[in-house]
Amino acid sequence: MSLPVRVATLAAAFVAVVAGASFLVIHYLLGGPPVEAFTASSGQVNITMQEDPQNTVTSKPDWVSYFIQSPTTHQWVHTTLFQVPAGTRVNMTILGYDGCTPLRNPYWSKVTGTYGNVALVNGKPVSVLNSWSGCNVGHTFSIPGIGLNVPMASPPLTANLCGTSPCTAGPHTVVKFSFTTPKVAGEYFWQCRVPCGGGFVTGFGGPMQTIGYMTGNMEVVS
């Protein structure tokens, strides 16, 4: 093999390695769902989310997923990352389109960390939602770092669940609660505590371990 051919081969291999590494960095490290930034109005932030029995907008359509309504376009965005100001009251509304699954630990049936330690489920105040007593809990919205835990009520047992995401019609619940963001800026992860990761060990794989589906970050900025 002549010297020019060897040099060209080496250069091509080098370029291939650099391109591969760049792709990995961009695709896996820098890629990911967008962050929805919320700003306070009259000292409060209003966030609307929904949880769906599927998501028909990704390559994992059978994974359950949350969506966030963009504060600017009001379109549903497939993300679980949101940004809020520090020390601000957040009024959260979550539309529950998914069916029921019992919590593995019924301790998480209790609403904690919200104003009054209650949530409004379809307009009625609730402090405990027992997922073992009936088909009534689909997921939870929990931010362990601030002690927040709210079980998400599910539609009725016989409901014909929404089949296209993001859901815009179909039986669903409306869960409302408010909490105050920490005064300290930082990232606070949130998660669902219902074992709803389809086909994965202990039900906590797949969407439960993937940002953009059933877990995400609340970024608190000062």
Place this chain on the structure above:
Amino acid sequence: MAAAAGDASPGAQAIRPNDGEPNHGLRIFLMWVVLALAADLLIWFVWGPHLPPGTMATASAGQQFDIKVMAVMAAPVMVLVLVYFGYALTVWRQRDGDEEDGPALHGNTRIQATWITVTSVMVLSLFAFGTYELVTAQGAGAGEGPSPIWKPTGHTTLQVQVIGQQWRFTYRYPQFGGFETTQLMLPKGAWVEFHVTSLDVIHSFWAYQLGVKADANPGVDNVAFTKPTQLGLVTVRCAELCGLWHGAMFDYGHVVSPAAFASWASATRIRLASVTKILPPYATSYDPTVIPNINKAMAKAGISGANGYYYPGPPFTPTAP
């Protein structure tokens, strides 16, 4: 080479006076005695009290004692190696203009036998010491399964169940109505009997200042004992890689006075009564498959669950957007 003179083996020359050579062996021995003694005193009295994991509880104090003993045993060996190394570099180094080869190396039976005997005795002694420590109160902070070797006798223990779950520890107090909470509160001066288990994957309950580190396995009751002897904050971390948010699986416990603990337990029992009544009966471990079984039954009955379909259910056909 300064040590090359004479017909004896180099090893012997290194320790015996020979033809005007200083007594290198005596020199090395004296330096070693002084430095080893100083190192051991520093380790025991100066560094020792600051060694991890502190002395907040009996288990942690025992671990600190064990580390001090091992360090005090190991330091003279290390000092001897370093002293010999430094002495050889300083005294027996090749001088400028010295082109002569060093003497051939031969073994020295007496030195080798002494070295092997002394180090063997030390290692076996530490083995015996470590084994003894493990089967006494000192080792009780490590989970020893459902039937621990050592148990405190003649004391009433406070039972605290530690339940690992992605990604939080919860604590259940069976002697106070079985309430479950995310707060770890312990009274000073009481033996605590941790029952560590998990509801999903393997976690590890690591209460650093208490000297407790016990695996949390699903379906297993892993028992560990400790007695907090000081008031203060306890850092609790999961020490077993357990998923996406493993790094965030930590909390802080508190060791408080017995009166403060009693007050807290009483108030918490009342505060959590609404959720305590829907918890499963207290057990030393919980079968994580109970929930799947519930869901299987639901699926069999044609009841729709969350459509993640973790459990057998109707096939899911995604609909195109």
